[in-house]
Amino acid sequence: MRLNQNILLLGKKVVLVPYTSEHVPRYHEWMKSEELQRLTASEPLTLEQEYAMQHSWREDADKCTFIVLDAEKWQAQTGATEESCMVGDVNLFLTDPGDPSLGEIEVMIAEPSCRGKGFGTEAVLMMLSYAGCEHRLPGGDIQTDDE
Numbered sequence: 460m461r462l463n464q465n466i467l468l469l470g471k472k473v474v475l476v477p478y479t480s481e482h483v484p485r486y487h488e489w490m491k492s493e494e495l496q497r498l499t500a501s502e503p504l505t506l507e508q509e510y511a512m513q514h515s516w517r518e519d520a521d522k523c524t525f526i527v528l529d530a531e532k533w534q535a536q537t538g539a540t541e542e543s544c545m546v547g548d549v550n551l552f553l554t555d556p557g558d559p560s561l562g563e564i565e566v567m568i569a570e571p572s573c574r575g576k577g578f579g580t581e582a583v584l585m586m587l588s589y590a591g592c593e594h595r596l597p598g599g600d601i602q603t604d605d606e
Contacts, residue, residue, distance in 0.1 A: 463523050468589060472581045474533050475525035475589075476541055478548065482526050483513050485542050489569040499567055523551040523590070527566070527582045529573060546573040549582040551590055562590065 468475040478486075487509040489495055496503060504512065516522050528544040536543075547568040555561040564586050566579045 463525065463589075464517070466525075466589070468525065468585050470530060470581045470585050472530055472576065473546070473578050473585070474528040474530045474544075475549065475582060475585055476528060478513055478516065478524040478526050480510060480513060482542060482545060483509050485545050486513075486526075486548070486569075492569075495567070495569055499565075521553040521556065523586075525549050525582070525586065527568065527578060529578070546570045546578055547582070549579075549586045551586055564590075 463477050466475075466477060484506070487504070487506050490499075490501060490509070491503065495501070516524050525548065526541065526545055527547040527549055528541060529546050533539055533541070533544040547566065547570065549564065549566045552563045552565070553559060553561065554563055564583055566583050566586075568574050568579045568582075
């Protein structure tokens with residue numbers, strides 16, 4: 460989704476940045492993990508397919524993807540690359556083209572050492588706030604898989 464192409468969202472624990480081609484090599488390495496493939500119901504892709512997927516997600520009007528960065532690492536290291544601070548991703552999928560108030564948010568904290576630290580929770584809350592501010596999901600109820 461081009462809507463977020465120039466957006467950076469800064470939280471206390473995480474920074475959300477648009478998923479660009481510069482993130483693909485690290486993302487591709489994560490997705491070689493059988494555990495992550497199982498947890499995300501994903502099939503393994505070649506690096507070329509991963510680049511094509513990133514490009515299509517950027518162009519699709521019904522998907523919004525941010526890469527999740529470790530905010531402390533990103534802010535502490537002068538000249539740190541986004542790729543070196545990556546911990547996962549968060550996605551918004553609009554599920555009904557006729558009703559922009561319906562959507563789904565998914566988060567993946569791919570780096571095992573970063574799990575259980577609240578990064579995923581903050582990323583989801585930031586995505587919800589961003590979606591509401593951009594009127595992508597105005598009003599409506601929030602429902603989790605547990606409901």
